[in-house]
Amino acid sequence: MTSQAVVVAVVVTYNRRELLQTTLAGIAAGTRVPDAVVVVDNASTDGTAGYLRDYQGPLVTDVVTLNTNVGGAGGFVVGMERALLDHGADHVWIMDDDTEPQPAALAEALDVSSAYEKETGDTPAFIASRVVWTDGRDHPMNRMRPRLGASEEARSAAARVGATQIRSASFVSVLIRADEIRKHGLPIADYFIWNDDLEYTARVSRKGKALTTQASVANHHTKVFGDAGADPGPRFYYEVRNKLWVYTRSSALAPWEKILFTGASLRNWARTIAASPNRKVLLGGLLKGLRHGFKAPRSNAEVLEGIYALRNVQEPAS
Structure with missing residues (x-):
């Protein structure tokens, strides 16, 4: 009997305490709850630090409080490294603080990953959730398109497990294999905000398989319904x-x-x-x-100098 894979969620937050509460509540309500949640607080000034310090919810939380806002990109670098090195993650489940995963989001992503491996003998690099707005419509900011140039065999294999092969995804409920992070390195912190997710997920999936599934759903609580x-x-x-x-x-x-x-x-x-x-x-x-x-862009070590000391996860290849 094989042991259950270790899943560590990584949530990056900055001055959105109420939305963060919704995110953590969504994670805690899951049919499969991660083994730990790393919350990276980007030097919030709205009471987030106090809320996290006093958090009494059901999740096992590891709070990393930075003394400077290094953006979503820098926060994910810190959180993903922490998930691997301090928590022994097999999968890292990443999201911003305006993400609300629905109850089956993690369980379905894990099931699709396992089913695809059994179907093809290949392990998908990451599984991205379907992302919807607060009213249930597919969010145009996070819409994922089928991978151009994918073979009919690859498309069929993904379809048989209820998935679609994709090229990139946003950091709104993405389940990434830890081995892929070790292989391809971390995101690029100097991006600060925007397109760090495009660069990273495209880097990871360029020579690998990446999937999205309609069965795993997350709400994206943006102020307006629109794309970039x-x-x-x-x-x-x-x-x-x-x-x-x-x-x-x-x-x-x-x-x-x-x-x-x-x-x-x-x-x-x-x-x-x-x-x-x-x-x-x-x-x-x-x-x-x-x-x-x-x-x-500057190296991650330069961007995070004096804020957080990176340890053993490699820098992204140039």
Whole structure:
């Protein structure tokens, strides 16, 4: 009889205490509860630290409080390393603090992973949940498309276990095998916010299998129902800079994918700017992002120096 796989959830939070409570309640209500939950508090100032200090819920929590906000990207670097090295995770289940996993989310992801391995003899790198908004509609910000170029055999194998083969996913309820993290390294902390999930999941899945399943569901509690094209204001800088890093500095995408994705990004940026009442702000972010995007991101050790000392998980390959 084999022992049950160790699953460690990683939740990154910043100044959203009430949403974090919903996230932890969703995890605790699962039909399969993770063995531990690592919560990375990005130097919140809204009482999150006190809430986590006094947490009396049913989950085994390991709280990492940073003294500086290093964004979602930096928080996931810290949390994922902690899950592997301190908790011996076999799978790391990652999500932001505006994610509310539904009761079967983790159990179904694990079942699909196991079923696919039995069906094909291959282990999927990660399983992504279906992501819906608060009213149950598929969230356009987290919509995953079938992998381009996947063979009919690969598509059929995924379908037989109730899944679809994909190329990338957002960090909203993604179950990643620990061996894949050890193999491919951690996310890139210098991304701060946005596109760190695209780069990371595409890096992990480029030569592996990644799946999504409709049976595993998570709610994404964003303020509005929309995709990344919704007016981002000053944060447009991160969208531009980070996409440029993905296309020019990362090995996550094949050359033909970089061409395809670059064209799509240019089109989307033009639409976003044209539809915005704050065009000056977005144009400023565009120019600054293009300028900074030509300089390589800093190493994780540089970004997290004095905040958190990384130990044994490798840096991502350039």
